[in-house]
Amino acid sequence: MAPRMSRRRFLQTASLAAASVPLSKVVASAQPTLAPGTFAAPGSFKDTKTVTGGVCEMCFWRCQLVGKVRNGRLVKLEGNPKSIDNGKALCARGNAGIKLVYDPDRLKYPMKNVGERGKPVWKRISWDEALDECASRLDGIVKKYGPQGLAVWYHGASAHYPTAFFKFLGVPNMCEPAFYQCRGQTAIAMLHTLGFVPNEDVDMANAKAMLLIGTHIGENVHLSHVRNFITGIERGARVIVVDPRFSSAAAKAHVWVKIKPATDTAFLLAVMNHLIASGRYNKKFVEKWCNGFEKFKTAIGGMTVAKAAKICDVPESQIVEVADILAANAPNVAIHPGRHATWYGNDFQRIRAHACLAALLGAYEVPGGIQKIERMSTGHVHWPEREFKDDYDPEDYALAEMEEKYPFRPPGTPTDMIRETMISGKPYPIKGMIVWGANPIKTFPCQEETEKALKNMDFVMVTDVSPTDITMWADILLPEACYLERYDHIEKGTQWDCADKPQQFIAPRMPLIEPMFERKDSVWIINGIARRMGFEKDIPVKTQEEYVDHCLKEAGLSLEKIRQQDGIYIRKGVCSYCHAQKQHSFPTSSGKIELYLDDLKDEGFSPVPVYTRVPEPPRGYARMIYGRSPVHSFNRTQNNAWLNHEIPENPVWINDELAARMGLKDGDRVALENQDGKRSVSTSVLKVTPGIRKDVIFLAHGFGTFNSAMTVGYGKGIDDQSMNTRTVIEPETGCCGMRVNFVRIVKDGRPIDIPA
Template identity: 40%
Template sequence: MTNRRDFIRITAYGAGAFAMSGGFLQAVKAFSSPEKSGALKVDLTRTPTYCEICFWKCAGWVYKSEDGKIWKIIGNDEDQHCNGRFCPRGTGGIGMYADEDRLKTPLIRTGERGKQVFREAGWDEALEYIASRMKTIKANHGAESLALFTHGSGSSYFTPLLKAFGSENIAEPSYAQCRGPRDDAFLWTFGEEVYSPEITDIRDTKCLVLIGSHIGENMHNGQVQEMSDAIDKGATIITVDPRFSTAAGKSKYWLPIKPSTDIALLLSWIHEIIYNEYYDKKYVERYCLGFEQLREHVKTFTPEWAYGITTLAPDLIRKTAREMADASPAVIVHPGRHVTWYGDDTQRTRAIAILNALLGSWGRRGGFYRPVRITLPSHPMPEFPVPGKTWTDLFPGQYGAATGVVSNAMIDASIPGNNPGYPIKGWIVNGTNLINTIPNQANTLNAIQNLDLLVAIDTMPAEITGWADVVLPECTYLERYDTLRTGPHRKPAIALRMPATEPLYDSKPGYWIARELSKKLGLENYFPYEKQEEILDWQLKQIGSSLDEMKKTGVKTFEREADDLYYAPDEEVAFATDSGKIELYSAAFEGLGFDPLPKYTPHEEPPDGFYRLIYGRAPMHTFGRTANNAYLTDLMDENTVWINPKIAKIWDLANDQYIWLQNQDGVTSEFPIKVRITERIRWDSVYMVHGFGHAQKQMKRCYGRGASDTQLITRALVDPLMGGTGMRGNFVTIVTEKAEKEVAS
């Protein structure tokens, strides 16, 4: 196609064409069920679930055909996360269950690490093997030398197992590789994080500001739905992105910012809002601390100052600041979700938090609502042993503002040459493909080579399972019970996941795996129930429901105890910060040796002939975990590299041509990637969707399709505040012919 017009037919026929801290959330104690039991009919053809394809956890129904096979998955109308509408990944969830490439039986490594030579084993033998290695690690190094990396529902079982064993080294890469900086920034500013699903009141907003956040391409269901509602109601959308994202296409203003300069834009917006007196004076006076210091700090950060840095016209900065002010307090400067970009990410999201505070949007309609959740009683359990050491002893003094466990610190501590305070010698990895999750793959592989034990528990083979000593096949979410979903939302609610069908192959639920392993370790008193449904029923009965009732409804929503979705006018609010106020100026950061107010620092720019590598999401895929799903691969089976027409001309590239990318450290993408020439990207950057270019041959549909951004992200810009790995400081150049195909390791 011509440069001026992109035309893409995305799908064509035939061709494959947590725990909450502080007192700010009320546990709901008195319950009133909207529907009395007995009046409900059981539909035998459907069973309730909540989705595990991403972290949004939408509740739905699994329908079966007359032949007993799973037919379709449809959203539950009563569910606040999805309002009866699943996203493409959830709708295509059957593909995860039906994937013939699934892990089928426990495997024990017999060859060299990473060569993928395994033998099939029974569960008893595999668990015995793991338990014996765990005991050896404990005897030689202490229980703390065993680490857990986890994502998703399995965390509920492997976390207590590890704690019972004596280790609190439990990390979710969703912290230091994703949303950690944002959560910390909001915690340190408002005393509260933004949760998941985020508490953004998009449905009632008048102005939504997205900074590198591509709602609609990240298919965070409730947010996408509410953005659509906001469009219907005429809300103004402002999108800041070096790429003309789908959301930019829906925006009144697109600010095609020069990458890595967002803090300069934010500071100049803050300048505009303060010096034009656009800010919510009553709100700031009542709730905020440090306004005068902030005012002084941003004095010189005019739109003209920002223009030279961001390449955004001063007039555009002024107009958009005014739009936010006009909408205030029904305005959301979105905190984003995947925010580990440049290593100053906590400070950038702090600037976002500060901007929201000035606009008075926190706790206000159309801004950020006040979430509630149900706290379910836990069955009485023995106390966990208190470990002698935690992750903060690995590299003392680092990452002082971190409120989560830093996964990359545990990986670094697995490499003896890094001289950690004590070594990490074993990893249990559940539901996260660390090789493609953590930047600098060589470092991760080095760490793995130094381990005494690596266990991978997953439903699908992935790069990480290829490196494991023992692989355990977990059954999919459609074949198991899991803990009740109790996440925060506008109304307190619970959702049930139950098996729609028996597990395929010799796969087992995470609960069963953790319990059986606990028996081998003599820790079975931490898993008193043989079956998970017994716990669920017990918990539900404590709150006046039952497993039987939940099987009929799937979701149970309760009313809030009070009409407190937003702060009442002039309400006295005690924020869970040190001062009890919203801390515009962070004395806590100052005490930890960090900047008390966000500063703009220039970042390295791409050298001549190189382009900044930016990555993002496609609505039909979740990270790499859906890459082999037949339904979703049918929609998108490889990623493309977006290149501006000017750059394409320089390199003489054509659309759909396959090229390789080579980064600043000389690493070349293992697989070629298709060129997409488009006006939708700046000339100083290239873009690709994350989660492709899989090197795991056992995933037959996605092996070698597209390029892996993670492979090219050899440089991590680590956030000194909380250890987040900034991944947008990598530069790539174009290679049109690859001399020799490297042998995949």
């Protein structure tokens, strides 16, 4: 509709006499958003201010950053030149951090769901209203059901303070699903076998040979780890990669063992058996530092090279070749401990086998071997000890304890036990779910179950940076400052090359820019809730800064001091090889590496690593395996415009001969359907290649975002997790196996069987 007059004429003639309040008065009462300021000239990269103290969280390797800031805008992120870890380099995700900060889809204000849970209609509310509601709803649940009526799924450094608060509240069941269903199991298996958790501290840069099993460095871009790997290759290491797929690492390997999935333990046992049988293991090391060698030797004696070759579907000669390479280069061999390991529900034993193989080769704390890296230590912030009403003890309500299950579980309650109780109300009702930085929809199997559990709650509170899948299930959704806008994690590490001058560093995360909109950090949010629940006097720190300063005090440091050091404090370190020259220490119950672990036997499990068969794919299906995309951290980065441009979806890998028989071509658009008839919501592109076995389908994990509020990543690629309608819970650990589902290809709506 066209207005009848011009603005000029309007201003000459218009009268607002009809208005009840003078316009001047109406506009004078509102706070202005603009204030008098000064002019600063724009500039190129030369005119940016360098802000130090950033610690990356596009993944969890946590490279140290600087920000280039111009006119209040973060223009670019670069590696902190002072870093002895990543140096000036960053990976694609690290570089793309500014597209997360400035993503218009990010959460901006606290919001209340005025629609249905799972089908939200959002209304922005004030922080006061949001915190009032969270506090009263949580309090109501605690009053009605006890603290055990709440559960927490969390992830990342910003969740440390919140989980400490919920522990203080007496909440017995908390789980980090992305740790439980990833490396938690690796850590716990190593801890029981070695007495320490080596994580991925393996000296590839100085190894003469490397063995990677199901580890795909290169697609998994942890910066200094990749550097370690590439340096090792450049220095001449022989590289063995065991993988059903020709991964980025396999492409750089000398030996690619194209193993049948789910048989790695058999392969490892055969290699060990062969080494022992041929007398080419490190007798001195084993004698001095290993427990139960004779029993171990006997127990694995049945897994001959011939037998394993059949199980693993690889040539006998290749198993022998691998054993030979390892023996010839021992002890300077890198037996990679692995990272994500929750595959088949029998993985605890496989990880133990990794540790045992390294032990037979004496590959600990020597150049190339698994290292015990000494990092600086920092303190913790504790909420006070609390007396609960009626002799309530959270331990008594911890689900795994009550059911006496999973004696070798990683810290926390198995994700799946929490979910089950949310649904069944047994052994007691869980009615409030707090999700902090986690996206359990994508993290663990059986999504319908997770949704059922969430629907069963009286209250769901979610805190996140972006509108991920889980945020659709929130009643109250809280926007968190991202890693570039807050203080929190204190990164501790050493120089990446063990052979270099030993150094240790500490880099607390410091903000590079101020948060926009009403995004807040976890200390601010939790204190707001605590205050409203009547715990004002128990609050241990007032700000995130104080939190970090408190933790730094133990190391004799402060934020101020580290600021003066450009964000990274560096001091002389300890050579990790020195232990071997003096004295190892394996703080297990035997004081040695537990080739034979009595504790396992006591709990009714095999004390020696054992291979167990897993069900084969049904006719017409292949096993679905998954991995990583080099520019994505699973679902977390899917909405990043730059990363989406680099790799927008997750190609579905299929063997070329199979594809030809099925009439499929490279580049076809396909969906997946699993053994239970569950079809993927979205599609992806087919990648036809000789670089994969015929009995598996591979795709990268984390794609196929369900929440349409993520406008870049929504529906791009296929969500592998949606194909996991089944899982196997590992009896030792309670972790969910995620390679136990089978799929076939769907093209143009028509399912196509995978030929046998």
